Structures are given as C-alpha cells and as structure tokens.
Amino acid sequence: MVRVYALGVLYKGVNSATVLKAAYDLQSFSFFQRSSVQEFMVFVSKTIVERTQQSTRQSVKEGEYMLQVYVRADNLAGILISDHEYPNRVAHTLITKILDEFTAKVPASSWATGNESTVDFPVLPQYLAKYQNPREADALTKIQNDLDETKIILHDTIKAVLERGEKLDDLVAKSDSLTMHSKAFYKTARKTNSCCNF
C-alpha cells in the first residue's frame, strides 16, 4: 500500500523541536487508536528532527513505516511519514516544496516562537490528500532535480538515529507529551510486533 500518514513542518530550536503545522491521515487505524497514533507521530517527528543535523536528509525505516525528514540550514524542518512503498525521492521533493512554500508564506521571525495554533499555513491537508498518489508528485520531481545536492541518508531502524546510550523505550517513558493511554498503547504494540504475524 502506497500511503502517506502525516506531513509536518517543524522548527528545530536549540534544545527541542516544535511542530509549526501538521496534517494527518489516520483513516486506516482503528478508531480507538487514532489519538495515540497521532501523539506518537508528533513525538517521533520531534525526536528525529532534534537528532538530525542541519542541511541533511534522512529516511528512517521503523517497522512498516518510513519516516522522511529534512532539516534545512535555517533550522526549518519538514517531515513525511509513509509506508515503505512510497518512493523516497518523491517524498523528499515534496518536503522541499512544502518548506519553500512555508518560507514564502510565514515570516522567518515567527518560526522560533510559533506553534500549531498561531501559524497560518492551511494547505497541508490538501497536499496530504493529493500526494497519496506519488505519481501526482512525479511531475514535480522531474522539474526539481536539485535534490541530488544533499544526499539522503538511509537508516534501517530508528535506533540508528538516536544518540549513543539512548533508547526509545526510555524516551517514551520519560516523555511528558504522551498520555498514559498512549504509553500503554506503545507497550502493547511493542509486544504484538515482537512475535511474527502470519
């Protein structure tokens, strides 16, 4: 299944990253899981952005999901969560395009202090719907070949992105942004994913 679950624009501050705008497509998750899944997407996006160097692109594989992140030199970051069939090249072009548009629309001075309610950038849900079909975006990839300047670093698991000694389990346990409910959800997901599914 070629599918995009989330698109987000973040700002990488000195200590932590903040979400400036994001859109989610959680239709494929069960009703009771949606809120937890969304919290997790925010949590993981922030964690990854915080651990990505400036002007680098990364593609991180975790389970059945693929996380594409690009942090620009000016600390503006874009993130796209999809499954692994979504072509990396298309995903990164899309992120670049969104960040360019964001820069044109929202003044750079408000990035550091902004949050989801103050930033006015309503086009994300539209893009999320449109680029569910990556071939729509392909026309755009053909024009924009400057992507090759920055190489995409590929990681097979989220562990590879974390700093030495860090563990995802600990980060989840420590986090204040996740509710009790989501933490329980994370634990169960861990358990069910550890045994094979036929």
Add this chain to the structure above:
Amino acid sequence: MEEDKFALVERIIKDIHLVLSKIAELRAFDIVPVDTNIRNKSPVLHLENCLGLESWCIKHVYMYSYSEIMDKYCTKGRRKTFNVSLNSERLIKLLNVTLLLNPELSLFWNKRRMLVLECLLDKIYELHFTRLILSRKPKCNDAFAYRRWLLDIMFKDDSLQNNNIQDIINEELNICTLASDKNPNNYHSWNHRIWFLNKLKTLEKQFNVHYHYIKEYNFSEQWVAKNVSDYSCFHYRQFCIKNIYLLNDDLWIKFTKSVNLDLRKTFVRILAANFPKDSTIQVSEDDLLTYSENNLVNLLLFHSVKKCYCILDNVLVCRKLETLFHELEVNNELIRFYKHHETLWYHRRFIIHEIVRIIYDHFCLTKSNGSLIRNTCKKCTYDDERQKQAKMVRYDSNCIYSCVLFNVLLTHERKFVEEMRMNFDNYADRHEKYLKFVEGFNNSSKCL
C-alpha cells in the same frame, strides 16, 4: 473476591450484549490498551459506532466465557440430551464475547452454524457480526469461511429478491475492500472476493454478472497501482483479466468505453514500434488502426495450420491481445516508477505467459514436460492423422518462433529488460532468464 470478579465479568458480558443489539450500526471493534482499572468504570466503550473493550479485563472475560461454553455446551456425553433452545440465548451471548476476543476458534463458529440451522440466530445478524470481527482481524479465515457458508444458504433461498442481492453484493465487495485495505497481502480477503464473483456467476439467471466483471476490472487496476508489492491483489487482477475474455460484443463495447483508453491504439502502437526490421511488413501505425480484427490476427499469427475446419474466433483473440498488451503497458509504467518490486515482475511473467499461450492455442500446441506437443482441436476433437501427442520436431515449432506476434513480444521484452538493467534493477536479469528458459524465448534466434 472470586465472586466479585464473576459479578464484574457478568456485568461486562451484559454491557457488550447491550451494545451488540445495535449491531447493524456498529462499524468496528477493537481492544483498547489500558493497564489497570484505575477509573473504576465499565471497560465497555461505545463511541461513534465503534465498540471498544479495555485490555485489562480481557483475560478474565475470555477465561470465564470460554470455560463456561466448553463445560456446559460442548461436553460430548451430554450433547444428545442437551436442549439448545432452552439456553440458546445465554450461549449466543457467550459465543459473541469469546469470538470477538479470539475469532480463531472453529469449534465456536460451528456452534453458531448449528444455531443458524435451528433458526435461533438470524443470518443477517450473523453477517453483521462477522463484519465486526473482520474490522479487528481482517485476516480471519474462519470469519470469511462462515460468511461463505451463510451466503451459500441465502442464495439457495428462492425468496431472495433481486434488489436484496444487489445489497448483498455491495456489502460483500465493500467488506473485502476494507479487509484488504487494513492488512496488506490479505490472501483471505482476495480469495473470498474471487469466490464471491464465481458464486455470482452461478446465479446468472437473476442478473448479469458481466457488469461486475467490468467494474471489478477497473477497480483492480486502481488498486494494484497503489499496492505494488501485494501479490494477492495482483492475483485478483489476473482473475479479472481472465473474466474480461468472457464478455460478449455489447459488453465489450461497454468495457472499452469504461477504461477511458483506446485499447486498440495502445496495442497497435506497441506492435508498430517492435515489428521485426528485416521482414517485409511495411505497415504504419495508422494503417494498422484500420485493420479488422481478423486481418490483424492473420498478420500477427499467419493463417492457422489447423487441419480441421472449425472457424477460429479471431475477434476474441484480438480482444485478448488488446487487454494483455494494455496490461503490459501499465506494468511497464509501474516498474519504471516503483523500482525494485518483485511482485511487478511476477505479474509481468503472467502477462507474457498469457500472450504466449494465445500463440500456442492458435497453432494448436501445448507444452508438456518442457516439450511441445500437438493438441487436438478443442471444438471438434478432430484427431490428427499423425500419432497423437507425438513430439514435435523443431521444424513444426518454427511456426511459433517465426510468427510476427512472437517476435514483437521478443523485441519488446529485450528492449525493456535492457532499459531496466540500466536502472540497476536486478529483477531484469531474472526476467530475461525466465523468458529464455521457461517461455522458450531463446529458440527464436535460431530461426531468425
């Protein structure tokens, strides 16, 4: 303490039963992970047509209801004397709860079958119930099998109205779509879909299943484009393609209109681009478009070498080729766009195999144990004067390797493999080997 627990479990079973009474509206069931009962509230959640159960109570509820069914309703010795109707309501309640939590229990599904046969359970209710199960476990084969059993009974019932059938069809296809969407590589849902369409074929007297073939063909084309590594859906696609062969003239016209593409044009374009250069064929693309089906097939396959006088259906052959070459074109694009997907290459093998089979059929040949043998004509069972099933000499098989269609296909595949090799797609080499060793594409070089 134990008593308290039992009372609690009873209460939960009752709550679930209450929610299930509105089963027609329920869309999904799920277990919500909650570690402990901190809020001291009922763990049964009912929100926006979804039923949820908090995870802390699962173990107790499941053990309690499972053991009660096993003790009271499944003991061998008492089965004969046991009066189902007396306790059926209690049994249904327990079965509902147990199967929601663990639907992989064939014994319990059989219990439900018994209840249905004794008219203690409503068939429509059961269809709703299995839908709920599939919302949580979209790969549950027991649930699909049970649906098949129910539908079998319902279709046998003569009182079934035509518009009811339409509802059932929509619902069934919808459920299969949802299940396939929830879980990739869902063999069970696609298999169920194939079963269902084949089942509809047997009911043909009441409505025309061929409309659904067209609809499903178009649906599967969109679906495979979004699920490029799911062979289960490609298998379904192959089923749809084969169904298209069965359409009659009117429906074929309808079909070509529905695909929004000129199939003949695609076909002719591939042909014109790959005609053997040394041969005498000097037809332009525009000329080919004016050819009748009969002329086109004769150009591609020469005249048949049949010894009997049955009339060959060249129109059908032409339609099959149009469909398959369209599929080949779609496959080209998918492979170019989504690189390194084995499934796409396997689907390509199917397409090539089908085309080669058309050539074989045309010359009345079949492949058996790697060597070609002559077939008897399918229509009149005309027996060849030569010994039946005698091995072919190379000279006889030359008609295949020298026909235009074969060479067009060969050139097209060579070009494509070469192109993909430039893109570092390792499957291209494997595809070339497949063509060479399985479909016999190397023999041709000797005749050219």
